[in-house]
Amino acid sequence: MPIGMLGKKIGMTQIFNNKGVAIPVTLLNIGPCTITQISKQPEKVYANIQIGYEYINPKNLDKALLGYFQKKNIPCFKYLKEYKTNHWENLNIGKIISVKSFEVGSYINVVGLSIGKGFSGYQKKHNFTRGPMSHGSKNHRQPGSIGAGTTPGRVFPGKRMAGRMGHNKVCIKNLEIIKIDSSTNTIIIKGSVPGKTGNLIYIYNNMINQI
Incomplete structure (x- = not known):
């Protein structure tokens, strides 16, 4: 063929x-x-x-x-x-x-x-671990820190974050x-x-x- x-x-x-x-x-x-x-x-x-x-x-x-x-x-x-x-x-x-x-x-x-999976979060798209589920924790499925503050003062391209998943x-x-x-x-x-x-x-x- x-x-x-x-x-x-x-x-x-x-x-x-x-x-x-x-x-x-x-x-x-x-x-x-x-x-x-x-x-x-x-x-x-x-x-x-x-x-x-x-x-x-x-x-x-x-x-x-x-x-x-x-x-x-x-x-x-x-x-x-x-x-x-x-x-x-x-x-x-x-x-x-x-x-x-x-x-x-x-x-x-x-x-x-x-x-296509639609807009997906960090855990589903990149298999990130979740935050503590105990009482008082305010970081269950949040991304956490995405970069340093003063230096470099920006987020590098390609950072794994939430976004559309699938349809590739x-x-x-x-x-x-x-x-x-x-x-x-x-x-x-x-x-x-x-x-x-x-x-x-x-x-x-x-x-x-x-x-």
């Missing part, structure tokens, strides 16, 4: 192998994706490949995107993703990529947005493909992937150069 694909997370479950051992797995609905653009510069050894995922009604697009798809004579897509790869010789615009390009037993990398780009590498169902464009992988059910994910393997 020298190309990347877009898909959505269906959910998690477990399956049992021949020895009766439970394996935690995640179900992913991948593709089909269509190659919408191939950009190759002469001085570069790689090419930029853009893929489209999930058809969309042209009425829901602005004129710029609508003209972009009409010029290339391809359907309109809701999501576009670009990546770099050295294996682009056999690719062309309009080619449809499906889960048939995967192999059972191979390993893939999955990128997605983690679940996370990559899980080397997830094994357990099963592939080409009729429903579904694959089952061992382990978990970031994000909630229905989140958009991007998958690729180590053959793609992420430059």
Whole structure:
């Protein structure tokens, strides 16, 4: 699989192998994706490949995107993703990529947005210890001192404090493909992937150069 694909997370479950051992797995609905653009510069050894995922009604697009798809004579897509790869010789615009390009037993990398936790405090976000809970203590979940007073007289950048938690780009590498169902464009992988059910994910393997 020298190309990347877009898909959505269906959910998690477990399956049992021949020895009766439970394996935690995640179900992913991948593709089909269509190659919408191939950009190759002469001085570069790689090419930029853009893929489209999930058809969309042209009425829901602005004129710029609508003209972009009409010029290339391809359907309109809701999501576009670009990546770099050295294996682009056999690719062309309009080619449809499906889960048939995967192999059972191979390993893939999955990128997605983690679940957002909202505005979180110090204990939840950074695993800080709380203050004494005895009577009279006024420091139960407060941050405490965040820096010196006169010198340096400021708070250094990167200080661990309360703030928004989660909703970050996370990559899980080397997830094994357990099963592939080409009729429903579904694959089952061992382990978990970031994000909630229905989140958009991007998958690729180590053959793609992420430059």
